[in-house]
Amino acid sequence: MAQIKKILAGALALCMAGSVLTACGGDNGGSSAGGSTEAGKSEGGSEGGSEGGEAAKTEATPADAASLVNTGKVYNVYCWNTEFKERFEKYYEGAKDTALWDGVTVNWVINPNDGNNYQTKLDEAIKNQGSAADDEKVDLFLVEADYAMKYVNSDACLDVIGEIGITKDDLKDQYKYTQDVMTDSNGTLKGLSWQATPGLFLYNAEYAKQVLGTDDPDEVQAMVSDWDKFAETAQKMKDAGIFMVSGYDDTYRCFSNNASAPWVTDGKITIDPQIKAWVDQTKDYSDKGFNNGTSLWDPAWTAGQKIDGKVFGYFYSTWGIPFCLLPNTLDKSEDDGGKLEEGNGGYGKWRACKGPQSYFWGGTWIVGCYGSDNIAITRDVMLKLTCNADIMAQITENEQDYTNNKAAIKKLIDGGYTNPFLGGQNHLALLSDAAEQIDLTGKVSAYDQGCNEEFQGAMKDYFQGKVDYDTALGNFKTNITTKYGDLTMD
Amino acid sequence: MRKTISYAKWGYIFLIPFVVIYTIFALIPLLETFGFSFLDYTVSQGAVSSIRGGGGDTIVNNGFCGLSNYIKVMKSDGIFNISFRSTVVLWLVGFIPQIVVSLLLASWFTDIRLKLKAQGFFKTVMYMPNVIMASALSVLFFSLFTKSGAIDDLLGGPDLLKNEWGARGVVGFINFLMWYGNTTILLMAAMMGIDTSLYEAAQIDGANPSQVFWQITMPLIKPILAYVLVTSMIGGLQMYDVPYLIGGTQGNPNGVLKTLVSQIQLGKNSSVGAVSALSIIVFIVSAILGFITLKIMDDQSIKTRYGKKKKK
Numbered sequence: 001m002a003q004i005k006k007i008l009a010g011a012l013a014l015c016m017a018g019s020v021l022t023a024c025g026g027d028n029g030g031s032s033a034g035g036s037t038e039a040g041k042s043e044g045g046s047e048g049g050s051e052g053g054e055a056a057k058t059e060a061t062p063a064d065a066a067s068l069v070n071t072g073k074v075y076n077v078y079c080w081n082t083e084f085k086e087r088f089e090k091y092y093e094g095a096k097d098t099a100l101w102d103g104v105t106v107n108w109v110i111n112p113n114d115g116n117n118y119q120t121k122l123d124e125a126i127k128n129q130g131s132a133a134d135d136e137k138v139d140l141f142l143v144e145a146d147y148a149m150k151y152v153n154s155d156a157c158l159d160v161i162g163e164i165g166i167t168k169d170d171l172k173d174q175y176k177y178t179q180d181v182m183t184d185s186n187g188t189l190k191g192l193s194w195q196a197t198p199g200l201f202l203y204n205a206e207y208a209k210q211v212l213g214t215d216d217p218d219e220v221q222a223m224v225s226d227w228d229k230f231a232e233t234a235q236k237m238k239d240a241g242i243f244m245v246s247g248y249d250d251t252y253r254c255f256s257n258n259a260s261a262p263w264v265t266d267g268k269i270t271i272d273p274q275i276k277a278w279v280d281q282t283k284d285y286s287d288k289g290f291n292n293g294t295s296l297w298d299p300a301w302t303a304g305q306k307i308d309g310k311v312f313g314y315f316y317s318t319w320g321i322p323f324c325l326l327p328n329t330l331d332k333s334e335d336d337g338g339k340l341e342e343g344n345g346g347y348g349k350w351r352a353c354k355g356p357q358s359y360f361w362g363g364t365w366i367v368g369c370y371g372s373d374n375i376a377i378t379r380d381v382m383l384k385l386t387c388n389a390d391i392m393a394q395i396t397e398n399e400q401d402y403t404n405n406k407a408a409i410k411k412l413i414d415g416g417y418t419n420p421f422l423g424g425q426n427h428l429a430l431l432s433d434a435a436e437q438i439d440l441t442g443k444v445s446a447y448d449q450g451c452n453e454e455f456q457g458a459m460k461d462y463f464q465g466k467v468d469y470d471t472a473l474g475n476f477k478t479n480i481t482t483k484y485g486d487l488t489m490d
Numbered sequence: 491m492r493k494t495i496s497y498a499k500w501g502y503i504f505l506i507p508f509v510v511i512y513t514i515f516a517l518i519p520l521l522e523t524f525g526f527s528f529l530d531y532t533v534s535q536g537a538v539s540s541i542r543g544g545g546g547d548t549i550v551n552n553g554f555c556g557l558s559n560y561i562k563v564m565k566s567d568g569i570f571n572i573s574f575r576s577t578v579v580l581w582l583v584g585f586i587p588q589i590v591v592s593l594l595l596a597s598w599f600t601d602i603r604l605k606l607k608a609q610g611f612f613k614t615v616m617y618m619p620n621v622i623m624a625s626a627l628s629v630l631f632f633s634l635f636t637k638s639g640a641i642d643d644l645l646g647g648p649d650l651l652k653n654e655w656g657a658r659g660v661v662g663f664i665n666f667l668m669w670y671g672n673t674t675i676l677l678m679a680a681m682m683g684i685d686t687s688l689y690e691a692a693q694i695d696g697a698n699p700s701q702v703f704w705q706i707t708m709p710l711i712k713p714i715l716a717y718v719l720v721t722s723m724i725g726g727l728q729m730y731d732v733p734y735l736i737g738g739t740q741g742n743p744n745g746v747l748k749t750l751v752s753q754i755q756l757g758k759n760s761s762v763g764a765v766s767a768l769s770i771i772v773f774i775v776s777a778i779l780g781f782i783t784l785k786i787m788d789d790q791s792i793k794t795r796y797g798k799k800k801k802k
Binding site for chain 2: 115116119120123126127129130149150151153155294298299300303371445446447453454457458460461466467474475478479481482483484487
């Protein structure tokens with residue numbers, strides 16, 4: 001017995017020592033080995049990459065469409081919700097180049113966004129891109145404004161022009177900012193979007209009539225044109241028993257997207273004066289009862305979007321109208337056979353105005369992944385779903401989304417566009433003014449999603465009067481430096 | 491020539507699958523975690539590993555760093571310090587009612603004078619909540635108690651989850667609901683193992699029910715009680731899903747729903763060194779608490795009881 005014990009103890013000690021050594025050695029070995037194999041591969045495989053990078057500095061030469069690979073049988077798309085999937089199925093399936101899709105099926109890999117979950121899963125897939133079986137390689141992935149930078153600065157994205165073969169001419173009608181975001185420091189364009197995401201203030205017309213005496217967008221805009229007037233109107237709303245906004249985070253994007261510096265510069269987290277302004281304002285609103293104390297995406301936050309939800313307005317960017325507000329305000333959802341017509345909940349009873357400050361919120365880009373074996377399909381998807389003016393116009397007309405195509409939008413406005421959901425208002429004119437003004441340069445960092453989520457969460461205690469600002473800030477600091485171990489904060 | 495056949499080797503052969511799986515999926519990661527806890531090791535979440543060559547890895551491993559990870563997580567605003575207390579409080583809030591109710595129910599069910607009918611039915615019903623996933627229960631309770639949830643509206647909108655003790659209470663209640671049935675059944679098994687002649691003798695001597703409970707039942711179920719306590723304590727230290735689904739990453743309100751494991755989950759993709767150190771501390775704390783409990787419970791009465799059994 002004693003001998004067995006000795007042997008066991010010895011074996012355990014060996015295991016432990018061994019694993020400590022492998023833990024240290026494994027990483028160095030792993031990264032260097034990875035590096036050398038990748039280097040070997042890139043000689044053959046990434047002609048387009050280096051060419052594209054160099055060419056972009058002078059004048060981009062599009063890759064030849066006929067030479068793009070299309071050998072895969074499964075087209076893998078990584079995304080975090082069904083928004084793109086719905087667009088894809090409704091507007092792309094009918095218009096696709098069937099020759100390219102011969103025998104190819106599409107596989108949706110959907111991972112929810114919150115808590116960086118989607119990023120983690122995607123990063124893992126990208127890391128294994130080199131060793132994955134052909135039909136498991138990521139072909140296309142989606143990124144959001146909050147972390148687009150992370151992928152733009154990596155080499156995982158295909159060059160839209162040099163490797164996917166889209167021409168400058170195809171892109172001429174897109175909003176420039178949507179391309180600026182996805183352009184790296186060498187000038188290489190890495191992803192395209194089908195939408196532009198200027199934000200608006202959407203308000204409940206019933207309450208506007210009842211409290212403000214008018215629901216005309218221009219007159220209401222005059223009453224909320226800056227934060228002082230916004231607060232005055234909020235007071236009127238409060239006197240009538242209605243909350244101006246639903247919760248703490250509603251006005252967040254108005255401030256955060258007008259910040260002067262991104263959350264993270266050189267590995268250090270800073271609180272921008274605009275972010276602090278949001279904290280002060282929200283604290284003030286919470287104390288005065290201008291909001292209903294909800295958090296973004298809460299059931300109570302969503303419930304306020306019913307036409308009798310006791311909330312006057314929501315700050316939404318373009319995608320928020322079709323994807324959130326419309327379904328949330330209906331009494332009978334479309335799935336249950338509800339019709340999109342006046343009388344079904346709040347349909348037709350919301351209006352839009354510019355609001356106190358121009359801002360944008362979110363935005364989704366589609367990106368071709370390096371190592372994909374269906375680049376020709378990616379080209380087709382990008383052309384049809386982000387460049388094709390007719391399809392773009394259809395999406396805007398049917399889905400209320402604001403598509404990333406100036407020509408399509410102009411055509412709709414000139415054609416007397418009206419939006420039945422907004423009671424016949426032409427909100428495109430408002431949006432196209434706002435879209436021209438968006439500039440994300442120097443405002444986004446790769447860590448924005450985590451910072452936004454953790455900051456809003458930590459400040460909730462302060463708004464509810466549980467702790468003072470410094471404690472809340474301290475909580476934020478502990479959380480964010482645990483979540484992002486490579487960052488520091490003063 | 492051997493005279494007896496030993497079947498012992500088959501025992502070891504049948505153990506192989508377990509040992510192999512345990513080694514690969516539990517022992518090696520455990521030992522690796524131990525190694526990581528001494529490394530200055532972070533993974534950048536703001537970058538993607540390079541797939542075209544050209545370098546650029548997301549792992550930042552500055553090698554051995556002694557105890558600095560441990561010092562970092564143990565200092566006053568470190569993740570151990572802020573989450574340990576709240577974890578223990580959350581566990582107690584659920585465990586105290588759980589053990590009281592379980593003891594009460596178990597002694598009623600095993601009482602020789604009460605002779606409750608339909609015991610099987612009650613046992614099933616009590617065990618039921620444990621069959622439901624903790625996450626499902628948490629989501630259900632969240633939607634009941636959150637602002638404008640059904641119970642919140644019924645109570646007139648106190649928004650319990652915003653209140654520190656309200657939130658703790660809800661988490662504690664879910665844990666209670668999930669585990670009291672399990673504990674009751676364990677304690678019943680222990681009580682049914684007690685010789686009924688002891689109870690009869692006590693009755694003849696004129697002992698009242700409370701005397702019977704404290705003088706006979708309690709001392710004789712101590713080993714099982716110790717088992718319940720230790721397993722619950724270790725389970726409590728590893729509490730994660732319920733508080734996380736109610737309070738989110740921030741463990742709101744004011745971080746009272748932050749638990750040790752939620753901190754590990756928060757940092758596992760990035761602060762690898764620090765959360766490895768935290769995991770090791772959780773391991774050590776569980777071990778110490780387990781030993782203390784067993785020592786306290788392991789008094790003379792248990793030894794004599796076991797001793798008697800062995801003689802039989």
